Amino acid sequence: MELLLDVQNLSVRYRPPGGGDVFALRGANLQIARGQIVGVLGESGSGKSTLAASVLTLLPANGVIDAGAVVLQGTNLLELERDELERVRGSKVSLIFQEPGEALHPMIRVGEQIEEVLRAHGGESKEARRGAVRELLDLIFGGEAERIYFSYPHQLSGGQRQRIAIAQAIVCKPKLLIADEPTASLDSVTRREIVELLKKLQRERELAILFITHSAELLEGFADRIVVMYAGQIVEDGDAKKVLKAPRHPYTEALLKCRPTLGLGKTVREDQRIPVIAGEAPDLSARSKGCAFEPRCADRMKICCERTPELFEIENGGKVRCFKFGG
Amino acid sequence: MGVLLTAENLVKEYASRHLRGRGVAVRALDGVSVEIQAGARIGIVGASGSGKSTLAFCLACVERPDSGTIRFLNRDLTRVDESELREIRPQIQLVFQDSASAFNPKFTAGEVLEEPLKLQRKLNAAERRERGVELLERVGLPGNIFDRQASDLSGGQRQRLAIARALALEPKVLILDEALSALDYSVQAQVANLLLDLSDKAAATAERPAIVLISHDLAMAARISDEIVVMESGRIVERGSTEKIVGDAEHAATRELLACSTGMSAKFDQRPAV
Numbered sequence: 001m002e003l004l005l006d007v008q009n010l011s012v013r014y015r016p017p018g019g020g021d022v023f024a025l026r027g028a029n030l031q032i033a034r035g036q037i038v039g040v041l042g043e044s045g046s047g048k049s050t051l052a053a054s055v056l057t058l059l060p061a062n063g064v065i066d067a068g069a070v071v072l073q074g075t076n077l078l079e080l081e082r083d084e085l086e087r088v089r090g091s092k093v094s095l096i097f098q099e100p101g102e103a104l105h106p107m108i109r110v111g112e113q114i115e116e117v118l119r120a121h122g123g124e125s126k127e128a129r130r131g132a133v134r135e136l137l138d139l140i141f142g143g144e145a146e147r148i149y150f151s152y153p154h155q156l157s158g159g160q161r162q163r164i165a166i167a168q169a170i171v172c173k174p175k176l177l178i179a180d181e182p183t184a185s186l187d188s189v190t191r192r193e194i195v196e197l198l199k200k201l202q203r204e205r206e207l208a209i210l211f212i213t214h215s216a217e218l219l220e221g222f223a224d225r226i227v228v229m230y231a232g233q234i235v236e237d238g239d240a241k242k243v244l245k246a247p248r249h250p251y252t253e254a255l256l257k258c259r260p261t262l263g264l265g266k267t268v269r270e271d272q273r274i275p276v277i278a279g280e281a282p283d284l285s286a287r288s289k290g291c292a293f294e295p296r297c298a299d300r301m302k303i304c305c306e307r308t309p310e311l312f313e314i315e316n317g318g319k320v321r322c323f324k325f326g327g
Numbered sequence: 328m329g330v331l332l333t334a335e336n337l338v339k340e341y342a343s344r345h346l347r348g349r350g351v352a353v354r355a356l357d358g359v360s361v362e363i364q365a366g367a368r369i370g371i372v373g374a375s376g377s378g379k380s381t382l383a384f385c386l387a388c389v390e391r392p393d394s395g396t397i398r399f400l401n402r403d404l405t406r407v408d409e410s411e412l413r414e415i416r417p418q419i420q421l422v423f424q425d426s427a428s429a430f431n432p433k434f435t436a437g438e439v440l441e442e443p444l445k446l447q448r449k450l451n452a453a454e455r456r457e458r459g460v461e462l463l464e465r466v467g468l469p470g471n472i473f474d475r476q477a478s479d480l481s482g483g484q485r486q487r488l489a490i491a492r493a494l495a496l497e498p499k500v501l502i503l504d505e506a507l508s509a510l511d512y513s514v515q516a517q518v519a520n521l522l523l524d525l526s527d528k529a530a531a532t533a534e535r536p537a538i539v540l541i542s543h544d545l546a547m548a549a550r551i552s553d554e555i556v557v558m559e560s561g562r563i564v565e566r567g568s569t570e571k572i573v574g575d576a577e578h579a580a581t582r583e584l585l586a587c588s589t590g591m592s593a594k595f596d597q598r599p600a601v
Contacts, residue, residue, distance in 0.1 A: 043511035044482065158375065187375040187543035188587035214511055217588070258516040260550035262573050262588055273523060274516040274550060281481065 001033035004175055004208050005055070005093075010068030012050050012059065022284045024050040026232040027068070029311070032176065035206040037199070039223030039240065041216055043255070045281055047232040048212045052180045055210070056089055072176070091121050094169040098181040100161040103168070104153040110164045111137065111149030117168050136167050139204070140197060159190035163197060170201060177201075178210045183218065191215075195222050216256055220244055228252045231282040231292035234311065238318025248320045251277075251293045291322070299324060331537055332363040332386065332419070332500055337395035339381050355381040356392065357561035363500060363539065366532040370540045370548030370569070372584055373558035382558070383504045383541045387421040388412050417443070420493035420536075424505040426485035430477040436463070436488055437473040443495045462491040466521055483514035487521065494525070494536070501525070501536040507547060515547065522551055545581075546588035549573050557581045 012025035025047045032038050042048040053059050055070050057078060070077045077088060089095075097103060105113060111133055118129045137145035140163050153161055162182055169177055179198065183191040195218055201207050211223060219226055219240060226243040228236040228251065236249040247253040257275045279296035290305035291297070297304065303323050311319040312326030339356040355378045363369060363386075373379045384390040386397065388404055397404040399415065407415065423429055430439050440459040444450050450458060460470055466487040472480065477488060486506060493501055503522070507515045526538045542548045548555060555572040557565040557580055565578040576582050 043513060188545075189374045189543075189583055192587050216512075255513060258512045260516075260519070260546050262546050262549055262585065272550065273520050276516045276520065277513045 001036070003031055004034045004036075004073065005030075005032040005210075006069075006071040007031070007051070007055065008069045008071065010051070010054060010070065011066040012047075012054050013064050013066055014060070015062045015064060017062075020285050023287060024063075024232050024284060025054065028229075028232075028234055030227060030234065030237075032208050032210060034175065035202060035208055036225065037202055037209045037211060037223045039219035039226045040210065040212045040229060041214070041219065041226055041252075041255075042212075042229035043214055043281070045231070045284060046229040048229050049180055050232075051229070052095070052178050052210065052212050055178060056093055056095060057085065058095070087121075090117060090169075090174065091172040092174050093176045093178065094172070094174045095178045095180065096162070096165045096169050096182045098184045100158070100165040100182075101153060103165050104161060106153055109150050109152060110156070111151075114164065114167050114171050117171050121172050132171065133167075136171055139201075140167055157190075158186050159193060162186065162190075162194055166194075166197065166201070170205065170207065173205065174207070176208045176210065178212070180212045181214070182211075183213070183215075191218065198222075216244060216259065228255075232284060233292060233321060234319075235293065235321040236319065237311065238314075238320075239316065242316055242318060248314060248318065248325065249293075249322050250297045250299045250324075254296075254298070303327065329365050330362055331365045331367075331399065333361075333396075333398045334382075334386060335360045335396045335398075337382070337385055337392040337397070339378075339385060339390065339392045341381075354561050356385065356395075359395075359558075359561070359563055361386075361556060361563070363537050365499065366526065366528075366535050366537055367554070368526050368538045368540075368552045370542065370545075370552035370555045371558060372542055372545050372548050372555060373580070374543060374584070376560070377558040377580075378561040379541045379558050380504055381561075383421065383502050383539070386500070386539070387419050387502050388416055389421065417447070417496035418498050419500045419502065420496070420498040422486075422489045422493050422501070422503045422506045424509050426482065426489045426506075426509075427478075429489050430485070432476070432478040434477050435474050436468075436477055436480065439477050439488060439492055440495055443492060447496065458495070462495055463488075465494065465525075466491040467517075481514075482510055483517060486510060486514075486518055490518075490521065490525075498536050500539060502539040502541065504541045505543070506540075508542065508544065519547060519551055543584070544588065545573075545584040557584070 007028055007030040010025055010028045014022040014024055028051055040048045054065060065078060072092060114133045115129050118124060118132060137149055141148050183194050198209055199222055202209055223240040226240045227234050228249060230251050236243060236252045247256055254277045260274055277296055282292050291309050294300050294304040301323060309321050309323050309327055311321045313319055314325050337356045337359045340352040340354050343351050343353045359382055371379045371382060385392045392405055404415065437459050440462050441455045444455045444458060460473060463470055463472060468484060468487050480488065507518055510518060522538055526535050540548055540551050549569050552569055555569050556563055557578060559580040565581045572581060576585055
């Protein structure tokens with residue numbers, strides 16, 4: 001498999017005005033192959049959105065990259081000049097967010113807004129641009145493409161707006177799409193339609209996707225690989241089916257159990273309660289010397305509060321940051 | 328168990344405005360009837376635009392339906408005037424999805440909880456504080472949160488605070504409109520367990536509120552409720568016990584929601600292109 005993106009040892013810190021630095025990302029390593037879908041699974045504060053934003057160096061003003069490299073096909077994006085970076089954004093790597101409505105101009109027809117992206121990246125004639133947009137809308141909306149092209153954002157549903165944002169993101173045929181919780185504001189039916197669309201685009205355009213989410217069930221049958229994040233670190237990395245079926249890290253295991261599944265016995269009241277992860281979410285401003293999950297972990301050992309575990313390789317090609325698997 | 332709240336044949340239309348041309352009416356509720364027993368746990372599920380939130384607003388007297396009746400304690404809520412509504416509203420409380428915008432950001436958690444008690448003018452300052460601390464305990468929040476700014480709390484803590492505020496006036500019905508949807512899964516599980524505790528069948532019917540969970544998430548609704556109502560395009564398309572809805576769904580909309588809750592492997596290649 002050809003390597004597309006290689007994030008090496010990336011550390012990011014936020015410096016709030018009042019002091020007290022927040023270590024949002026602590027030495028993340030992530031590889032994405034061409035046409036691969038990698039799901040990043042994590043909760044609020046796990047660093048998953050910081051990871052997404054730092055790939056395109058779109059961190060907020062108080063975000064500082066302390067260390068690391070983001071290598072896209074041999075080029076470290078963190079070393080590029082502003083104008084070079086702008087050529088990469090949109091044409092090689094692009095990004096979609098949770099709120100598609102906010103990414104669109106309310107008074108311009110959506111078809112023209114997709115065309116605008118092509119124009120900004122230069123080159124083709126007006127006819128060629130229009131043709132490319134029509135072709136893309138046909139792929140995404142089928143028979144409705146014509147009507148959608150001339151619609152304004154407010155005339156479209158949330159799901160349709162997100163598909164327009166996806167069209168904008170891929171119209172320049174990037175190799176990598178970063179999707180930061182693109183379905184979080186949508187209902188479960190629309191959510192699945194968006195995920196199916198992304199899968200289709202991956203197949204037909206050889207698009208690699210970095211899909212950031214807190215919903216494990218969205219990744220089932222969609223992601224090729226899953227990376228689980230906790231407290232700014234990658235704690236598990238492996239084949240999607242294996243991570244979902246047989247999670248190895250105690251955090252992944254606990255997180256997957258929090259989600260109610262259908263068909264459980266409801267007659268016994270004790271059974272009805274959902275298993276929870278004990279304890280509080282981690283404090284990112286402190287740097288403990290032990291494992292970040294240790295205070296909440298059911299399997300903790302003496303070594304866990306003495307040293308920080310590294311990502312240990314396990315037999316099936318996966319990696320787990322837990323002393324149960326090495327050290 | 329007696330019937331507490333009955334809605335019959337509710338119709339509600341919203342005018343949808345266009346930039347040019349005439350407005351088009353959208354029928355958000357199209358003849359909806361539901362019955363809520365005292366102390367019951369009921370889930371109302373559907374996709375976006377199915378009318379489930381409009382139903383919640385009508386039941387909570389936030390919106391008035393265009394036609395139909397809502398009976399609560401022998402009164403028709405669609406016909407009572409504002410002063411009567413003020414008496415009724417404390418008994419039917421609503422909790423929303425976005426807890427960040429549910430409070431005055433300058434209030435402390437304690438002030439949030441005391442506000443409804445102040446409006447009722449029944450307790451003095453010391454009693455209000457005591458009741459506030461009691462409420463925090465009931466939703467599993469530590470007492471030291473009382474003097475913290477509501478805006479400094481985490482998402483899960485804020486949503487617990489919203490539930491505590493809704494409980495302040497001892498409502499008979501607690502309606503949660505997607506109140507779990509914005510939370511992380513581990514936090515969702517904690518809040519869901521709180522709802523199960525509040526509606527614990529071991530307590531007397533009079534002491535626990537009926538829980539109405541509005542959600543697009545059928546797996547979560549099934550975990551919390553004893554019966555489920557499925558909505559689509561402003562109508563109820565299926566209803567029944569949770570076992571029946573989960574185990575033997577008849578309507579396509581229900582099966583679609585079930586499929587979304589059970590993961591989607593293997594379904595990609597079977598479904599037609601989107």
